[in-house]
Amino acid sequence: MQEFLFYHPIVIRYGDLDAQRHVNNARYFTFLEEARVQYLKNLGLWDGTDFDEIGIILLETTCTFKAPIRYEHKVRAGVKMIKLGNKSMELLHSLEDAETGDTFATGRSILVAYDYAAETSIPVPDHWRKTLLTYDGK
Amino acid sequence: MQEFLFYHPIVIRYGDLDAQRHVNNARYFTFLEEARVQYLKNLGLWDGTDFDEIGIILLETTCTFKAPIRYEHKVRAGVKMIKLGNKSMELLHSLEDAETGDTFATGRSILVAYDYAAETSIPVPDHWRKTLLTYDGK
Amino acid sequence: MQEFLFYHPIVIRYGDLDAQRHVNNARYFTFLEEARVQYLKNLGLWDGTDFDEIGIILLETTCTFKAPIRYEHKVRAGVKMIKLGNKSMELLHSLEDAETGDTFATGRSILVAYDYAAETSIPVPDHWRKTLLTYDGK
Amino acid sequence: MQEFLFYHPIVIRYGDLDAQRHVNNARYFTFLEEARVQYLKNLGLWDGTDFDEIGIILLETTCTFKAPIRYEHKVRAGVKMIKLGNKSMELLHSLEDAETGDTFATGRSILVAYDYAAETSIPVPDHWRKTLLTYDGK
Numbered sequence: 307m308q309e310f311l312f313y314h315p316i317v318i319r320y321g322d323l324d325a326q327r328h329v330n331n332a333r334y335f336t337f338l339e340e341a342r343v344q345y346l347k348n349l350g351l352w353d354g355t356d357f358d359e360i361g362i363i364l365l366e367t368t369c370t371f372k373a374p375i376r377y378e379h380k381v382r383a384g385v386k387m388i389k390l391g392n393k394s395m396e397l398l399h400s401l402e403d404a405e406t407g408d409t410f411a412t413g414r415s416i417l418v419a420y421d422y423a424a425e426t427s428i429p430v431p432d433h434w435r436k437t438l439l440t441y442d443g444k
Numbered sequence: 445m446q447e448f449l450f451y452h453p454i455v456i457r458y459g460d461l462d463a464q465r466h467v468n469n470a471r472y473f474t475f476l477e478e479a480r481v482q483y484l485k486n487l488g489l490w491d492g493t494d495f496d497e498i499g500i501i502l503l504e505t506t507c508t509f510k511a512p513i514r515y516e517h518k519v520r521a522g523v524k525m526i527k528l529g530n531k532s533m534e535l536l537h538s539l540e541d542a543e544t545g546d547t548f549a550t551g552r553s554i555l556v557a558y559d560y561a562a563e564t565s566i567p568v569p570d571h572w573r574k575t576l577l578t579y580d581g582k
Numbered sequence: 583m584q585e586f587l588f589y590h591p592i593v594i595r596y597g598d599l600d601a602q603r604h605v606n607n608a609r610y611f612t613f614l615e616e617a618r619v620q621y622l623k624n625l626g627l628w629d630g631t632d633f634d635e636i637g638i639i640l641l642e643t644t645c646t647f648k649a650p651i652r653y654e655h656k657v658r659a660g661v662k663m664i665k666l667g668n669k670s671m672e673l674l675h676s677l678e679d680a681e682t683g684d685t686f687a688t689g690r691s692i693l694v695a696y697d698y699a700a701e702t703s704i705p706v707p708d709h710w711r712k713t714l715l716t717y718d719g720k
Numbered sequence: 721m722q723e724f725l726f727y728h729p730i731v732i733r734y735g736d737l738d739a740q741r742h743v744n745n746a747r748y749f750t751f752l753e754e755a756r757v758q759y760l761k762n763l764g765l766w767d768g769t770d771f772d773e774i775g776i777i778l779l780e781t782t783c784t785f786k787a788p789i790r791y792e793h794k795v796r797a798g799v800k801m802i803k804l805g806n807k808s809m810e811l812l813h814s815l816e817d818a819e820t821g822d823t824f825a826t827g828r829s830i831l832v833a834y835d836y837a838a839e840t841s842i843p844v845p846d847h848w849r850k851t852l853l854t855y856d857g858k
Contacts, residue, residue, distance in 0.1 A: 332611035470749035
């Protein structure tokens with residue numbers, strides 16, 4: 307029951323294609339990244355302008371490829387927080403056909419709360435915790 | 445009087461930014477390329493699926509950078525055919541702030557009609573010529 | 583015991599950096615991809631020219647980020663086949679500092695043998711199996 | 721007379737290819753950028769670490785495509801300063817086959833001396849002027 311409350315549209319570009327004539331695998335991670343950042347912006351946890359204030363760093367990410375994304379596809383990226391630890395959180399990702407709902411790929415990301423000025427991991431701040439649990443904690 | 449009949453929206457991604465924290469210069473050419481391809485699709489000159497049937501090859505492209513594009517910007521790309529030769533055509537490009545109309549960059553592309561199967565340049569096909577002149581020939 | 587017989591050098595480009603001023607996470611997957619392709623080329627399993635003959639498709643890939651890669655770093659990518667199934671194989675990846683041996687990232691890829699003409703997965707061909715086991719089967 | 725004193729090797733990646741199965745046009749600009757940055761590093765004008773100290777901003781860049789770059793090609797990028805103004809300089813670019821010397825592309829870049837802290841263009845500093853003219857002023 308991986309229903310996502312948050313979806314972000316991804317517009318495929320000609321430049322996303324590789325020699326196999328579908329979207330290159332590394333670009334899927336660009337899409338997961340974009341969805342992740344928009345998820346945080348949507349929750350008011352990052353304002354989109356100060357890159358020293360983004361507050362998290364990526365520890366691990368995985369993508370499982372189910373079907374090729376082609377130039378003509380309309381894609382939506384689902385993001386959902388599925389685990390919240392002391393210093394880290396885990397996000398579930400999905401890349402879906404916005405017209406049919408078919409799944410192109412699923413993924414996961416583990417993010418660590420991070421103080422970029424001090425260059426050190428930190429506990430997930432309380433207002434992040436509250437916001438994430440309110441939105442995706444059920 | 446560089447008014448464009450054709451505009452295509454460009455959605456900036458976090459992954460388009462470089463170490464200067466604005467959109468990387470090479471990415472502007474990805475945007476010009478996307479606008480060019482969408483211009484051809486919009487005119488029915490390419491269907492977006494068969495990459496051996498795209499019918500043109502890029503000979504030269506230029507971009508003049510007026511203002512940095514940042515993550516928060518909404519961008520639209522204008523394209524206009526401004527010269528049509530026997531075997532080539534020239535496109536004028538613009539990248540603009542979709543909210544204010546301010547210009548981020550201008551550009552030009554010279555495209556040559558190309559037969560990818562035969563790997564040779566060809567005269568611009570008659571239906572291309574007619575379509576381009578009808579749309580942008582004034 | 584993750585010693586790699588195969589290493590491929592990765593040259594960092596300014597264009598690999600993102601707004602955090604280190605190499606963007608999606609680019610790590612470009613490096614894993616490059617190392618994977620060079621591994622196959624090195625074993626004579628792909629000749630580097632015919633993209634319909636590449637013989638494998640990516641099912642899943644993961645990267646764990648240990649330390650940021652910066653513009654000044656010299657990087658080497660290790661690849662090792664660690665599991666060979668009937669239709670699939672698993673590769674272990676490493677991105678290391680070529681000067682100090684420090685690990686920037688580790689990763690895994692699951693590849694499925696694939697017939698691009700027939701668009702279907704196939705058993706790993708015998709000569710692939712023999713070549714992979716001879717090289718990395720110990 | 722376009723002999724270049726400075727060449728920088730460019731290593732093509734599988735991820736540089738597009739649906740036409742040669743290097744994507746926007747990637748040529750990544751290569752010109754890389755060659756440009758390495759040219760400055762080689763002259764001691766930028767140390768490669770502080771992105772606020774890079775001292776120049778790109779005003780305009782052009783590339784003329786002569787022959788496709790394929791995955792198997794070894795590429796070298798030539799850079800030469802060909803004009804030095806009060807606040808700007810112009811660089812000539814070349815992308816060549818490192819094995820045959822054949823030209824894949826030529827290009828030009830106009831750079832403006834820039835103070836990133838003050839966000840304003842500045843006169844080309846004296847030690848830049850001296851260094852550039854000593855190296856490429858003949």
